[in-house]
Amino acid sequence: MKNKSEIVIGKREATTIIIALISTQVFLNYPRAMAESAATAGWILSIYATVLTLLLFFIISKLYSNFEGKDILDISEYLAGNAGRIVIGIILIIFFTFIGAVILREFGENVKLVSLSISPISFILLFFITGMIVGAYAGLEALVRFSAIAVPIIAAGYLFILIGVSQYFDVSRILPILGTGPIEVFGKGATRISTFAALIVLFLMPPYIKTHKNFKSVGYWAIILSGIFLTMGTLSYLLVFPYPIATESSLPIYQLARLINYGRFFQRVESIFVLIWDASALLNLSITLFLIVYIFKKTFKLEYYKPLIIPFAILVFNICILPRNLMTAMDMEIKYFRNYSSIVTFAMTIVILLLARIKQRSMKKERKQSG
Amino acid sequence: MPEFKIKLKKLLFFSEPEKDEGFILKENLYDKSEEERNRQDIENNSDKKPSPKSTRNENILYNKQKGEELDGKNVDKSQKDDKQNKGQKPEISKKLSDNLEYMKKVYTIPINGDVILREFDITIKDDTIEAFIIFFDGMVDRKLINEAILQPLMLLSNLDIKGKFDDIASYISKHLLPQNQLKVVNGYKELIGEVNFGGCGIFIDGVSIAFTADVKGWEHRNVERPNTELVIRGPQEGFTEVLRVNTALIRKILKDEDFIVENMEIGRRSKTPCSLLYIKDIANDSLVNEARRRLKSLKVDYIIDSGELEQLIEDNTYLPIPQIIDTERPDKVASLLTEGKVGVLVHGSPYALVMPATLTGLLHSPEDSYIRFPYSNFLRFIRVMAILLTLLLPGLYLAITNFHPEMIPTDLLLAIEASREKVPFPSVVEVLMLEISFELIREAGIRIPGPIGPTLGIIGALILGQAAVAANIVSPILIIIVAVTGIGSFAIPTFSLAFSFRLLRFGYIILGAMAGFLGITTGLFIQGIILVNSKSFGIPLLIPFGPRTKGAATDEIIRAPIWKQERRPDSLNTKDDKKQPHISRRWVIKKRGE
Numbered sequence: 001m002k003n004k005s006e007i008v009i010g011k012r013e014a015t016t017i018i019i020a021l022i023s024t025q026v027f028l029n030y031p032r033a034m035a036e037s038a039a040t041a042g043w044i045l046s047i048y049a050t051v052l053t054l055l056l057f058f059i060i061s062k063l064y065s066n067f068e069g070k071d072i073l074d075i076s077e078y079l080a081g082n083a084g085r086i087v088i089g090i091i092l093i094i095f096f097t098f099i100g101a102v103i104l105r106e107f108g109e110n111v112k113l114v115s116l117s118i119s120p121i122s123f124i125l126l127f128f129i130t131g132m133i134v135g136a137y138a139g140l141e142a143l144v145r146f147s148a149i150a151v152p153i154i155a156a157g158y159l160f161i162l163i164g165v166s167q168y169f170d171v172s173r174i175l176p177i178l179g180t181g182p183i184e185v186f187g188k189g190a191t192r193i194s195t196f197a198a199l200i201v202l203f204l205m206p207p208y209i210k211t212h213k214n215f216k217s218v219g220y221w222a223i224i225l226s227g228i229f230l231t232m233g234t235l236s237y238l239l240v241f242p243y244p245i246a247t248e249s250s251l252p253i254y255q256l257a258r259l260i261n262y263g264r265f266f267q268r269v270e271s272i273f274v275l276i277w278d279a280s281a282l283l284n285l286s287i288t289l290f291l292i293v294y295i296f297k298k299t300f301k302l303e304y305y306k307p308l309i310i311p312f313a314i315l316v317f318n319i320c321i322l323p324r325n326l327m328t329a330m331d332m333e334i335k336y337f338r339n340y341s342s343i344v345t346f347a348m349t350i351v352i353l354l355l356a357r358i359k360q361r362s363m364k365k366e367r368k369q370s371g
Numbered sequence: 372m373p374e375f376k377i378k379l380k381k382l383l384f385f386s387e388p389e390k391d392e393g394f395i396l397k398e399n400l401y402d403k404s405e406e407e408r409n410r411q412d413i414e415n416n417s418d419k420k421p422s423p424k425s426t427r428n429e430n431i432l433y434n435k436q437k438g439e440e441l442d443g444k445n446v447d448k449s450q451k452d453d454k455q456n457k458g459q460k461p462e463i464s465k466k467l468s469d470n471l472e473y474m475k476k477v478y479t480i481p482i483n484g485d486v487i488l489r490e491f492d493i494t495i496k497d498d499t500i501e502a503f504i505i506f507f508d509g510m511v512d513r514k515l516i517n518e519a520i521l522q523p524l525m526l527l528s529n530l531d532i533k534g535k536f537d538d539i540a541s542y543i544s545k546h547l548l549p550q551n552q553l554k555v556v557n558g559y560k561e562l563i564g565e566v567n568f569g570g571c572g573i574f575i576d577g578v579s580i581a582f583t584a585d586v587k588g589w590e591h592r593n594v595e596r597p598n599t600e601l602v603i604r605g606p607q608e609g610f611t612e613v614l615r616v617n618t619a620l621i622r623k624i625l626k627d628e629d630f631i632v633e634n635m636e637i638g639r640r641s642k643t644p645c646s647l648l649y650i651k652d653i654a655n656d657s658l659v660n661e662a663r664r665r666l667k668s669l670k671v672d673y674i675i676d677s678g679e680l681e682q683l684i685e686d687n688t689y690l691p692i693p694q695i696i697d698t699e700r701p702d703k704v705a706s707l708l709t710e711g712k713v714g715v716l717v718h719g720s721p722y723a724l725v726m727p728a729t730l731t732g733l734l735h736s737p738e739d740s741y742i743r744f745p746y747s748n749f750l751r752f753i754r755v756m757a758i759l760l761t762l763l764l765p766g767l768y769l770a771i772t773n774f775h776p777e778m779i780p781t782d783l784l785l786a787i788e789a790s791r792e793k794v795p796f797p798s799v800v801e802v803l804m805l806e807i808s809f810e811l812i813r814e815a816g817i818r819i820p821g822p823i824g825p826t827l828g829i830i831g832a833l834i835l836g837q838a839a840v841a842a843n844i845v846s847p848i849l850i851i852i853v854a855v856t857g858i859g860s861f862a863i864p865t866f867s868l869a870f871s872f873r874l875l876r877f878g879y880i881i882l883g884a885m886a887g888f889l890g891i892t893t894g895l896f897i898q899g900i901i902l903v904n905s906k907s908f909g910i911p912l913l914i915p916f917g918p919r920t921k922g923a924a925t926d927e928i929i930r931a932p933i934w935k936q937e938r939r940p941d942s943l944n945t946k947d948d949k950k951q952p953h954i955s956r957r958w959v960i961k962k963r964g965e
Contacts (some may be wrong), residue, residue: 010918012919013918023641111889115775119886124886129895130894130897135896139904140900142900142903145911145913145917146899146900148917148919149913150896150899264780268778269778270775270778271777271888274888274892275888275891276776278892278896279892279896282892282893282896285677
C-alpha cells in the first residue's frame, strides 16, 4: 500500500466503486425481494428506499463536515482511542466478511444454475476466488481504476437487456399502484435502506477523496445512480412479469434477458448477460476482499496488507460454503443482511459521528475556558 | 622389409594407444579467486557505498598505481595490468616508442589481423618527426585516410605554409590535417574508444597528446523501405543499422534546433553508442531524466540490438503487453517525439524505442494521420475488432459450443454439429491442435530459407485446409475460426502487441474450455486488473481509460479531424501542451469576414 497522500481517488472513480458494490444486488434477487415485500409497488419501494438513504446521507454528510479527510476508523479512534478503533474495525471486518461470503455463494450458485450445472460449486467458486485474490493484490488504485472502466460497460450491458425486453412491458401489471398498501410499503419498507448498506465504503474513503465537497458529491451521485439502476431493474421486472410469477424467479434479470428477441437470428442472448453478470460479481467481490484486508490493516495498524489476502480469501470461501444450499444462503441473507446491515452502516455511523462531535465541542469549550 | 616387420608387430601385439588428446576447454583457466571477484564487483559498482573491504581494495589499487608511476611508463606489464591501465586512464606519453609499444600491447598487434598500424615521418620546417596512425581495416574509409591524413602529413607538410608556428601539435591540427572531425585526446581510453568505433588514431613523436579523426566508413545497408510497418500513404523510409543515419532521418523530418540527440554508451565491453532523443521544449524533464537514469544505470557487457535494451529498461518484464513502442519508421518516431515522448536509438539496430507507451498508442499506425479522418477511424475500429478476435474468438467458440449452446441459433447449431459429427476429438483438443499447427507454420515461415518459402505455404494450406478436414480431424468451421484469429493478429500494427495477444489467446482457450463465459470473464477481469495496474515510464498503460484523462477523443481512441487536435496528450504533462491554436485553419475566418 502506498502512502495515503500518493493515491487520490477521483470523484468518478469513487462513485463507480460504490455503484459496483450497491447495484450488484440487482443481478441477484433484489427485484424479486422488492416484489415480495411490496408486490406491484416494488419499484415505489425502491425509490422510497433511495430517498430515505439520501436523507440519511444528508444528515451524515452534515455531521461529517468537521472531519474532512478522516474515515470512520479515524473518528472512532478520536472518540475512544485504540479500543474504539479496534471495536469498530472488527465490526466492519465481520460485516464485510459476511457480505462477501453471502454474495460469493449466491453468485456461484446462480452461475451453476444458469450455465455450469454439472460442475461442483467449489470449482465455480475457484474462479471467483482467483479473481478476488488478484484484485486485492493489485490494490486500491487498480481496483478503482478498473471499476471506472468496467462499471460503465456493465451498465451499458444492463441497459441493453432492459431495452431489449421493453417490447414485453405492460403497464397493467404494476396495478394496483400501491401494491400491498401504503403501510406495508412506507412503513415496513423503511428497513429496505439496508440495500444501500455498502455505502459504508464511502465512510472509509475520505483519506483518498480528500475534500468534504467531493465526499458529498460522491455520496449523492452514488446513491442516486444506484437507486436509478435498482429501480429500473425492479420496474422492468414488474412490468414484464405478473406479480405471482415475479415472486418465484430466483434470477430476475436473467429471466428478463431470456426473453430478449432481436429478429430471427439473435433469439437467446442471455449468455451475454452471464458475461456482465460475472464481471460485476468479480468486481464486487474483489473490492469486498480488499476492504476486509484494508480494514484489518488499518484497525491493527499493520504495515502491509498483502500477506492477509490469502488467509482472508480462504476464510470467506469457507464461510461461503457453510450453508447447505442456495436456499439456506439466501435465507441467511434475508434474515441477517437485510435487517441488520443498515444498523451498521447508518445507525453506527451516525452515533459515532454524533459522539465525536460532542467531544469536539466539549474540547473546544475547555480550550476556550482555559485560554 | 623392416617397415613391414614393424607393421606386422603392431598388428599382432598390443601397443599402448598414442596420446591423441583433442582440445579440452579447461574449466579453471580463468577462474578467479573469491577476493578478485569481489574486487571486480566493487570496481563495477563504484557508486555503491564503500564497505570496509572495498577500502582495503582501493588501497591495493592505489599502491599499484603508485608503483607504476615510480617505474615510469612501464609497458612491459602483464595483460592484467593493461586492463588496469585502461581503467586508470594513463596519459599519452611524449615518447612515440612508448605509445607504439602500448598500442601494440593493447591491440595484440601481430595476432589481431584487422588492426593497421602505419608508421611514417612528417617533415615540418626541415625537421623530421616520427609518427604513426592506427585504425581498423574495414571500419574506416581508406580513401579518406589516404587523402585527408596520410597525404597531407607525409607529402604536403613539406610545403611552405603561411601562418604562425607555435608548437607542433597545434600546427599539425591547424594546418596539416584537413579532416572535418578531428579530436585531441590526452588519455588512451578515449583514443581506444574512438579507434574501436571506426576512428583513426594519430600519434606524433614529442607530443603528449594524440589525435583521432572520424573516418568511419564501414559497409552498411542503405535506407530502404521498412520491413514490418508498411503504409500506403506516407514516407517509405525505414531506419538502418547506422546510428548517425538514423538520427539524421529523424532530424530531416523535425528540422528543429530543440530536438536533442543525447549521446551515451551502453555496455561495458561493447560500448554501443546510443542516443536519447527528445524535444527540449516539449518533453517533460522528469520523463527525460528517468529515461536517462535507466539507460545510464545499465551495467551489461554487450548490447547488440534495441530489443535487448528494451528488455533492460522496461517496467515489468513479466507483463505480456509491451511497455515500450518499437518502430522502424523515422516518421513515427518524429511524430511521437512531437507529442512529448522520448526515443532511444541503438547503434546497429534498425528499430527505435519510444516511451512511454499506452495500450491505445500501440494500436496506432503512422498511416492514421496521413489518411483522411473517416478512413483512419474506420481503420482504428477494424484494429480493435482484430484484437478482440485474436484474443477471444477461439475461447468464445469453445465456451459457446460447450457451455452455452442455446446462444447459437438452431440453423447454425445444426451446421456446426453436422460438421463436427465425424470429428473424434473434443473441441478443445481440436482447437489447440489447429492453433498450435498454425503457430508452427508461422514460426517455420520466418525461419525457412528464402527459396523454399513458398512451399511452406502450399504445405500449410494443403494440410490444414484440405487434408485435415477430409480426414475428419478438424471441422471446417474451426478452420474458419482459426483463420480469422490469425488474420486478426496480422492486423495489429505493433508486432510485439500482436505477439502478446497470440500468447494470451491460449489462456482464453483453456479458460473457455474449463468454465465457459465464467472462465472468459474471469480471464478478462484478471487481465484488466493487471493492465490497469501496470505503468510504462510512470504513465499508466491504460490511459486514457484508467485513469481517465482529457483528450481521449482527439487522438487516443478515435481520431478527431486533424484541425481539432489542439493539445498534446494530457498524460505526458508536456512543457508546451498546445499543438495548434483553436482555429488552425485561418482561411475559415477569412471566408466568414468576406
